[in-house]
Amino acid sequence: MTRDAQSGMLLLRGGRIIDPSQNIDEVGDVLLSGGVVEATGRLGEIRREGNELREIDCAGRVVSPGFVDVHCHLREPGREEVETIASGARAAAAGGFTAVCAMPNTDPVTDNQAAVGFVISQARRAGAARVYPIGAISIGEKGETLAEFGEMVGAGAVAVSDDGKPVVSAQLMRTALEYARTFGIPVADHCEEPTLAAGGAMNEGMVSARLGLRGIPAEAEEIMAIRDILLARLTGGHIHLCHMSTKGSVELIRWGKERGINVTAEVCPHHLSLTEEAIGAYDTNAKMNPPLRTASDVEALQEAVKDGTIDVIATDHAPHHYDEKEREFADAPNGIVGLETALSVNLTWLVHRGIISLPLLVERMACAPARLFNLPGGSLRKGALADVTVFDPDAQWTVDASRFRSKGRNTPYQGQALRGIVQLTVVGGRVIHERGA
Amino acid sequence: MIEPLGKDLLGLEPLSGDQIRLILDTAEPFKEISERAIKKVPTLRGSTIVNLFFEASTRTRVSFEFAEKRLSADTVNVASSGSSVSKGETLVDTARNLEAMRIDMVVIRHGASGAAQFLAERIESNVINAGDGTHEHPTQGLLDLLTLRDHFGKLEGLKVCICGDVLHSRVARSNIWGLKKMGAEVGVCGPRSLLPNCIDEMGVTVFSRVEDAIQWADALNVLRLQLERMHAGYIPSLREYNRVFGISSERLARAPKDLLILHPGPMNRGVEIDSDVADGPHSVILNQVTNGVAVRMAVLYLLAGGKPELADAAKGGGGR
Numbered sequence: 001m002t003r004d005a006q007s008g009m010l011l012l013r014g015g016r017i018i019d020p021s022q023n024i025d026e027v028g029d030v031l032l033s034g035g036v037v038e039a040t041g042r043l044g045e046i047r048r049e050g051n052e053l054r055e056i057d058c059a060g061r062v063v064s065p066g067f068v069d070v071h072c073h074l075r076e077p078g079r080e081e082v083e084t085i086a087s088g089a090r091a092a093a094a095g096g097f098t099a100v101c102a103m104p105n106t107d108p109v110t111d112n113q114a115a116v117g118f119v120i121s122q123a124r125r126a127g128a129a130r131v132y133p134i135g136a137i138s139i140g141e142k143g144e145t146l147a148e149f150g151e152m153v154g155a156g157a158v159a160v161s162d163d164g165k166p167v168v169s170a171q172l173m174r175t176a177l178e179y180a181r182t183f184g185i186p187v188a189d190h191c192e193e194p195t196l197a198a199g200g201a202m203n204e205g206m207v208s209a210r211l212g213l214r215g216i217p218a219e220a221e222e223i224m225a226i227r228d229i230l231l232a233r234l235t236g237g238h239i240h241l242c243h244m245s246t247k248g249s250v251e252l253i254r255w256g257k258e259r260g261i262n263v264t265a266e267v268c269p270h271h272l273s274l275t276e277e278a279i280g281a282y283d284t285n286a287k288m289n290p291p292l293r294t295a296s297d298v299e300a301l302q303e304a305v306k307d308g309t310i311d312v313i314a315t316d317h318a319p320h321h322y323d324e325k326e327r328e329f330a331d332a333p334n335g336i337v338g339l340e341t342a343l344s345v346n347l348t349w350l351v352h353r354g355i356i357s358l359p360l361l362v363e364r365m366a367c368a369p370a371r372l373f374n375l376p377g378g379s380l381r382k383g384a385l386a387d388v389t390v391f392d393p394d395a396q397w398t399v400d401a402s403r404f405r406s407k408g409r410n411t412p413y414q415g416q417a418l419r420g421i422v423q424l425t426v427v428g429g430r431v432i433h434e435r436g437a
Numbered sequence: 438m439i440e441p442l443g444k445d446l447l448g449l450e451p452l453s454g455d456q457i458r459l460i461l462d463t464a465e466p467f468k469e470i471s472e473r474a475i476k477k478v479p480t481l482r483g484s485t486i487v488n489l490f491f492e493a494s495t496r497t498r499v500s501f502e503f504a505e506k507r508l509s510a511d512t513v514n515v516a517s518s519g520s521s522v523s524k525g526e527t528l529v530d531t532a533r534n535l536e537a538m539r540i541d542m543v544v545i546r547h548g549a550s551g552a553a554q555f556l557a558e559r560i561e562s563n564v565i566n567a568g569d570g571t572h573e574h575p576t577q578g579l580l581d582l583l584t585l586r587d588h589f590g591k592l593e594g595l596k597v598c599i600c601g602d603v604l605h606s607r608v609a610r611s612n613i614w615g616l617k618k619m620g621a622e623v624g625v626c627g628p629r630s631l632l633p634n635c636i637d638e639m640g641v642t643v644f645s646r647v648e649d650a651i652q653w654a655d656a657l658n659v660l661r662l663q664l665e666r667m668h669a670g671y672i673p674s675l676r677e678y679n680r681v682f683g684i685s686s687e688r689l690a691r692a693p694k695d696l697l698i699l700h701p702g703p704m705n706r707g708v709e710i711d712s713d714v715a716d717g718p719h720s721v722i723l724n725q726v727t728n729g730v731a732v733r734m735a736v737l738y739l740l741a742g743g744k745p746e747l748a749d750a751a752k753g754g755g756g757r
Contacts, residue, residue, distance in 0.1 A: 209633035210450065212550035212572030212607060217634070281558075282551030327527055328549035330570070 008052045009033040010429055011043070015058030015390060019065055020363040021379035030063050032386035035428040040380050058390050061423055064362045065378050066098025066387035068369035071163070071188070071242055071266060071314035072339060074100075074131065076122060077115075078107025083319040083407050085119060088339070089128035091317070091406035093433035095339040096422040098387035099130035099370075099377055100317075104141070105164040111136035113151040120156045128432050129425070130387070132158040132375060137176045137187065143168050146175060153183045158373050161188035163242055166224055168194055173228065177237025186240040186264065186373060191224035191249070192216075192290070201330045203276045203291040211282065213329060218246040218297070221290055225249045229256040229263050240372065241265040243316050245290035247300035254309045264372050266314040267301050269338060269345035270412065274298070278412050284325040284332035286412045288318065302355050305364055312369040313361075315342045319408025337401075337408035345413065347393055347420035358393060386429035395421040442739050445557040445564040448573035449611045454618040461583050463748045464728070464735035470507055471730055481510035481741055485540045488514045489531070490567070491547040496702055496726065497567050497577070501544050504733035510541075528552060529559050536560045542740065545569070563740045571605045576736060577701050578611025580729040582619060584721050585656060587728070588697055593620035598650040600684065601660030601709050602631040604671075608701045612658055613641060626650035627660075627682060630671045647682050651689060656697035659684050662709045675708050685711045695719050702726070 012030040017040055019025075029043040046053060074088035085102070092100045102119055104110030110119060116133045123131030135152035139145045141162045149160055160180055167173045167189055180187045197220040202208050204215020225241055229252060232239035241253065244265050256263040270288065275295050278286040286292060304310040318335025325332050346365065350356045356364075366389070370378025377387040396419050401409040425433035439455045449457065470478055486505050490498055498514065505512045515535070532543065542563040545553050550570030557564040568574040586592050597616055603609040603625050616623045617640060625632060626644035636643055644650035650657070662678055672678050689696060698710075698720045706712045715722060738748060 204634060206635045206638050209635050209639065210610075212570050212610060214571075215634075281554050323527070326529060328547070328555060329551045330549050 008054065008429065009038070009046070010386070010426065010431070011046055011053060011055040012058045012063050012388065012390060013055055015061045015063035017063045017380065018359050018362045019380040020359050021065065021367045022381055024380070025359050030380060030388060032388065032426065032429040036386050037380050037382055037384045039382060056390075056424065061390050061392050062358065063388060063390050065366040065370075065380055066389045066425065066427065067096045067343070067365045068373075068375060068378060069097050069100040069315050069317070069339065069342070070159075070312055070369045070373055072100045072102060072317035073105065073319070073335070074102045075319060076106060077118065081407070082321050085122040085131055086126035086128065087405060087407050088317070089123060089126045089131055091337070091339040091404060092129035093425045093427070094405045094422065095341070096343050096389040096391055096425055097129050097339060098389065098425060098427045099132060099375060100339070101132045101134050101158060101373060103161060103163045104134055104136040109136050109141050110134070111139050111141070111147040113148065113155040116152045116155040116157045128427070130427060132156070132373070134159045134161050134163070134188065136160065137162045137167055138172060141165050143172060146172070146179060149179055149183055149185070153185060157185070158375060159186045159188050159240065161190070161242070163188060163190045166190050166192040166194060170227060170231065174231050174235060177231055177235040177239060181235065181237040184374065186238040188240040188242050189224065189228050190242050191221045191228065193220045193223045196220040196223070200291070201287065202279060203293045205276065205294065207276045207279065211279070216289070216291055218248055218293065221246055222248040222252060226252045229253070229261055232256070232263050233259070233261045236262065238262045238264070243268050243271065243290055243314070244301065244310060245271045245293050245297060247297045250300045250304040250309055253304070257309065264311045265309070266312045267305060267310045268314060268316045269342045270336060272298060272301055272305065272313070273345050273349040274412060282329040283412065284327070284329055285336060285410050285414070287329065287332055287334055288316070288336050289334035302350060305350065306356050306360070311364070311372055313342070313346060313364045314369070315339055317406070319406055320410050322409060325410050336410050336412060337404065337406050339406060340404050341399060341411060341413050341418065343391060343422060344397070344418035344420040348418045351393065352419055386426060388424075388426040389422065390424035391420060391422045393420050395419065397421055444740070445553070446575055446736055446740060447553050447557060447564065447566045449575045449578045449614040449618070450573065452618065454620070457579070457582065457615055457618055459745055460579055460732065460735050460739065461586060463739055463745050464579075464583055464731040466748050467734040467738070468728070468731040470734070471727070476507050477509060478507065479509045480738060480743065481505070481508040484510040484542065484741060486510045486512045486542040486544065486737070487535050487540050488512060489535070489543055489545045490514070490516045491545075491552075492568070494546050494567070497546065500726070500729040501567060501733050503730050504737055507730070508734055508737055510737070528555065532556050532560050536562055542737070565736060565740065568607050570607065572607050573611045574607040575611050576729065576733050577608050578615040579736070580725055580732045581612055581658060581699055581701070582615050583728045583732055584699060584725045585697070587724065588721060589655065592616065595621040596624065596653055596655045597621055597658060598624035598626050598644065598654040598656070599658045599660065600626045600647065600650065600682065601662055602666060603627055603636065603660070604631045604633050605663070605666065606660050609660060613639060624650055624653055628672055628678075631666065647684070647688060648691065651692045651696065654696060655694070656699060657684060658699040658701070659710045661701065661703060662705055679708050683709060683711060684714050686713045686717065689714060697721055699725055
């Protein structure tokens with residue numbers, strides 16, 4: 001297989017090339033060679049010059065820079081029965097992601113250079129999507145002692161986060177932003193004021209009152225979001241706000257960006273498509289943190305994706321074992337899988353409903369994430385990494401979780417008809433996922 | 438034609454006013470059975486019912502057990518302290534094991550909201566919710582409705598104020614839905630920290646002062662104020678709660694009319710309700726308990742497929 005990447009050439013013929021990094025949206029060919037993009041445009045006959053050349057007809061399909069997910073949970077080490085780096089990387093490939101960033105809340109926590117190295121070596125062994133480790137902000141994600149960012153970056157970490165847990169101490173967050181600035185990496189925060197959110201199982205509002213479930217108010221997220229934005233202003237560090245879920249957060253990010261504060265933000269496909277009503281009669285597959293909110297939050301988040309207040313769409317892919325979700329709602333763990341439905345959910349709810357254009361979706365799923373986290377990829381420019389996704393934006397399919405490559409089956413989209421199918425995922429010029437293959 | 442109740446009774450929110458009326462009407466003839474010397478009819482002979490109680494309960498469990506036994510069902514009580522999770526066996530495994538012993542109904546009390554729904558979706562037996570977390574306690578709501586109807590003759594237009602910890606109360610939720618569906622007006626009164634944030638959207642009148650609630654209402658349903666709420670910081674002290682929100686005879690004396698007093702029990706005398714009120718002439722707290730048996734008999738009978746029009750005849754004999 002490595003031969004493909006080294007010497008093989010791949011010609012993606014006649015697709016709709018969408019590359020927002022170069023402002024390209026045109027029908028043409030993409031030639032990949034030696035692990036990088038060789039050329040794009042109307043290429044005509046390609047001479048082989050002794051190299052193997054595989055030609056793939058992409059007519060009617062979109063050819064774009066590979067998607068990059070800046071937020072997923074691959075569970076290894078520690079919970080290999082739920083997901084491994086290999087199964088997660090294959091799920092990513094099936095979802096059109098050529099690279100994903102793995103959150104450090106594993107067991108043990110990815111809070112040192114050796115742990116970072118482990119993620120990288122497991123990912124290399126898997127040979128599917130690229131996996132970039134995110135290191136912990138604090139040792140053990142305990143919120144006390146700063147982890148060794150310098151060594152972790154040296155070993156390959158691309159950002160730091162205590163995701164799953166908020167950084168409660170404002171002083172620790174301040175130091176993290178300052179220290180991370182030294183190494184040019186973002187600090188990604190899970191915004192949740194813990195005393196307000198304590199014991200909460202869903203959004204606080206009429207539905208939680210009706211179901212008798214303890215709610216998490218929008219303000220639990222917003223209080224931490226504005227704290228982080230203000231600390232970014234104080235320090236000049238790059239704060240990246242994870243999985244934003246409320247209208248108020250959008251307004252606060254907008255406020256920060258208008259003032260030139262170094263804040264970026266992500267939103268998940270489920271927060272762009274579903275409301276708290278999806279919980280129905282205590283469906284634990286609609287339980288995640290932050291929780292599904294209201295229709296006006298969904299609308300504000302969609303608008304924020306459109307106007308750039310929110311920079312990227314990330315999955316927060318969080319596999320759980322079937323048994324863990326098959327229990328009383330308040331006791332079930334938070335999180336849903338997302339890698340294999342992200343593109344289709346975004347196409348179905350955002351593009352096909354006319355909220356954003358296809359090129360803007362590619363920007364939010366491929367270009368912006370790579371740019372924000374300083375990752376290679378996210379472009380089809382000549383010489384860029386040959387990380388490419390080919391998808392049919394219109395084709396319809398019905399979600400069947402039993403067919404996921406992820407070990408997780410916990411999805412609120414089970415049985416739903418979605419549009420958009422990934423045809424081909426190419427990493428470094430090598431095909432890592434091909435529909436029907 | 439009234440829509441049948443279906444397999445389970447999980448809450449009053451999903452029921453129609455007609456369905457609630459059907460249960461209350463069906464309860465009427467069953468009241469008399471408990472007044473007989475031989476308090477037993479053969480209606481549910483041969484049925485097996487499991488009372489699955491994951492939370493401590495005396496009143497509700499005993500009431501269900503009497504209702505079942507007076508209908509001649511075979512009953513088994515399974516009590517488990519703490520959640521199923523701490524026991525190591527999941528709720529669904531517990532239920533499936535019971536069902537494998539060929540039972541007909543499960544009455545479940547559980548600390549988690551949605552536990553009854555969860556069970557109902559996973560087993561074929563009828564499931565009756567005897568209280569799930571802070572969600573609903575439908576048979577308590579029904580017996581409150583029956584008690585109010587006994588006294589006032591009708592529920593429509595009646596003004597009922599629910600006093601106390603509405604936020605954590607499954608009794609409050611079942612009462613709010615039940616009363617509204619039956620055309621009553623619902624008020625709630627308590628400290629804002631013990632009312633759901635969105636209470637104003639629930640179609641109820643909110644009273645911050647108990648004196649105002651007393652001026653407005655025909656009846657007060659006084660909720661138990663649990664000691665844990667003080668420890669969790671929702672209110673500063675039980676003492677202040679009693680002084681500001683406690684139902685006392687002094688307060689009631691200023692009402693324009695005599696108010697009917699309900700309480701789902703168990704009472705904290707001297708906290709949410711003073712003893713002279715609880716034991717006073719306008720208290721129907723023990724009538725509620727008596728009605729509880731009849732309402733539960735009606736629910737068991739209807740879920741077992743009993744014909745409402747035959748409920749009167751069922752008292753005398755007949756089977757499932």
